[in-house]
Amino acid sequence: MVEVKPVEIVVDSREASSRIGEALSALPGVSVQTAELSSGDYLVAPGVAVERKEALDLIASILDRRLFEQVGKMLGEHDRAIVLVEGDPYKTGRDVAVEAIDGALAWLACLSGVHVMYSPSLAVTPRLLWRMAVQLRHGLGYEIPLRGNKPKQPWAQAQFIVEGLPGVGPTTARALVAHFGSARAVLCASEEDLRAVKGVGPKTAASIVQALVSGI
Amino acid sequence: MVEVKPVEIVVDSREASSRIGEALSALPGVSVQTAELSSGDYLVAPGVAVERKEALDLIASILDRRLFEQVGKMLGEHDRAIVLVEGDPYKTGRDVAVEAIDGALAWLACLSGVHVMYSPSLAVTPRLLWRMAVQLRHGLGYEIPLRGNKPKQPWAQAQFIVEGLPGVGPTTARALVAHFGSARAVLCASEEDLRAVKGVGPKTAASIVQALVSGI
DNA sequence: ACTTCCGATCCTTGA
DNA sequence: TCAAGGATCGGAAGT
Numbered sequence: 001m002v003e004v005k006p007v008e009i010v011v012d013s014r015e016a017s018s019r020i021g022e023a024l025s026a027l028p029g030v031s032v033q034t035a036e037l038s039s040g041d042y043l044v045a046p047g048v049a050v051e052r053k054e055a056l057d058l059i060a061s062i063l064d065r066r067l068f069e070q071v072g073k074m075l076g077e078h079d080r081a082i083v084l085v086e087g088d089p090y091k092t093g094r095d096v097a098v099e100a101i102d103g104a105l106a107w108l109a110c111l112s113g114v115h116v117m118y119s120p121s122l123a124v125t126p127r128l129l130w131r132m133a134v135q136l137r138h139g140l141g142y143e144i145p146l147r148g149n150k151p152k153q154p155w156a157q158a159q160f161i162v163e164g165l166p167g168v169g170p171t172t173a174r175a176l177v178a179h180f181g182s183a184r185a186v187l188c189a190s191e192e193d194l195r196a197v198k199g200v201g202p203k204t205a206a207s208i209v210q211a212l213v214s215g216i
Numbered sequence: 217m218v219e220v221k222p223v224e225i226v227v228d229s230r231e232a233s234s235r236i237g238e239a240l241s242a243l244p245g246v247s248v249q250t251a252e253l254s255s256g257d258y259l260v261a262p263g264v265a266v267e268r269k270e271a272l273d274l275i276a277s278i279l280d281r282r283l284f285e286q287v288g289k290m291l292g293e294h295d296r297a298i299v300l301v302e303g304d305p306y307k308t309g310r311d312v313a314v315e316a317i318d319g320a321l322a323w324l325a326c327l328s329g330v331h332v333m334y335s336p337s338l339a340v341t342p343r344l345l346w347r348m349a350v351q352l353r354h355g356l357g358y359e360i361p362l363r364g365n366k367p368k369q370p371w372a373q374a375q376f377i378v379e380g381l382p383g384v385g386p387t388t389a390r391a392l393v394a395h396f397g398s399a400r401a402v403l404c405a406s407e408e409d410l411r412a413v414k415g416v417g418p419k420t421a422a423s424i425v426q427a428l429v430s431g432i
Numbered sequence: 433a434c435t436t437c438c439g440a441t442c443c444t445t446g447a
Numbered sequence: 448t449c450a451a452g453g454a455t456c457g458g459a460a461g462t
Contacts, residue, residue, distance in 0.1 A: 085334070098343075102340070105333060106347035107351060108333075110264070116331070117321060124318075141435095142457090157382060161377070164376055182429050187428075278434095281433090313462050319433040383458080386457095419441090420440080
């Protein structure tokens with residue numbers, strides 16, 4: 001049985017009965033609320049607004065400068081603003097200078113202060129809104145593991161553990177384990193003792209001890 | 217007469233001779249510098265790094281977790297980080313769950329702290345880099361908002377070391393470091409003490425000690 | 433990134 | 448108090 005993570009998404013009243021509103025309701029654990037949003041189309045978390053810009057609409061709002069106004073308004077009214085570009089703005093068929101599109105996208109990414117997200121199509125948009133909502137509400141379902149796969153053979157484990165130390169690669173790890181006899185002995189060693197090992201200088205020794213004694 | 221706005225763009229040495237490097241040099245007013253960047257592919261302004269991710273490469277780096285590592289590194293080393301996604305990640309032909317792509321894009325936009333930009337193709341990428349550079353250098357008198365980026369937190373290092381232990385993943389690693397106060401304390405703990413931590417039973421505790429005391 | 437699956441852990445029950 | 452059962456959580460592997 002898969003866990004369903006409940007999320008609330010607020011949909012602007014003008015969009016509520018759209019295909020996206022329906023698709024959102026159909027996703028597991030989503031409760032769709034409707035409200036009149038003065039800026040943005042969706043609230044994907046409290047204070048996080050999303051403005052959906054279908055490619056053609058994006059071009060239009062670049063040309064008539066509505067985009068900048070809308071973005072400014074969103075930023076003023078919410079903690080975080082995201083522009084969700086749906087479709088390829090370079091392939092709308094509208095007769096518009098590519099420089100204008102380049103400029104608008106660059107501005108959005110660098111200067112505007114909003115975040116930008118891309119959806120290839122209307123079909124994907126609801127999933128992305130949902131995923132954002134889940135992540136913002138529940139965080140990632142797990143921690144991002146800090147290191148890759150670990151060995152299963154016990155003899156390799158000692159070396160692998162020691163390799164986690166800063167400045168220590170495979171060669172030094174082997175030297176350390178050989179010198180001290182076990183991983184535990186390495187990890188309990190003093191800075192002085194560590195320096196005695198070939199490949200470990202004052203700098204590495206210091207950072208090892210530093211890493212080991214630092215707590216949360 | 218068209219005004220040419222001079223900009224400098226730093227290209228990582230590995231990318232310098234690529235088609236993009238050449239295309240950048242050909243753009244008006246662009247002076248391309250080369251440097252070895254430890255993270256990111258381009259510096260589009262001082263302190264503003266751009267990582268180019270071709271769609272297929274994006275998928276690959278999601279699967280092997282490289283993406284998160286790279287993003288973290290960029291955020292730590294620059295004032296501002298931008299991921300430039302080139303192409304449609306949903307159409308790479310790679311056999312990957314769409315949920316994973318949704319999740320990664322949502323994470324990039326909402327949680328990661330980077331900004332995201334989309335380029336439809338390799339041909340457009342240089343133009344977008346250039347446009348960003350121009351806007352950041354000459355753009356409208358805006359200051360680049362600096363988000364404070366601390367270097368890697370020390371507690372992360374402790375957790376990293378502890379994660380090397382058998383049977384210990386991100387969650388348990390955090391519990392262990394929290395319980396014992398430091399990585400060293402965890403590694404010097406007795407089997408008994410280890411068992412007291414939530415998530416560590418007799419079996420895990422035994423294999424941890426086993427790994428620590430075993431030599432090479 | 434997500435999902436599925438499996439095993440270990442933990443928690444409640446009831447004797 | 449303990450054992451047994453099921454619910455829960457974490458890890459590993461695959462997409």
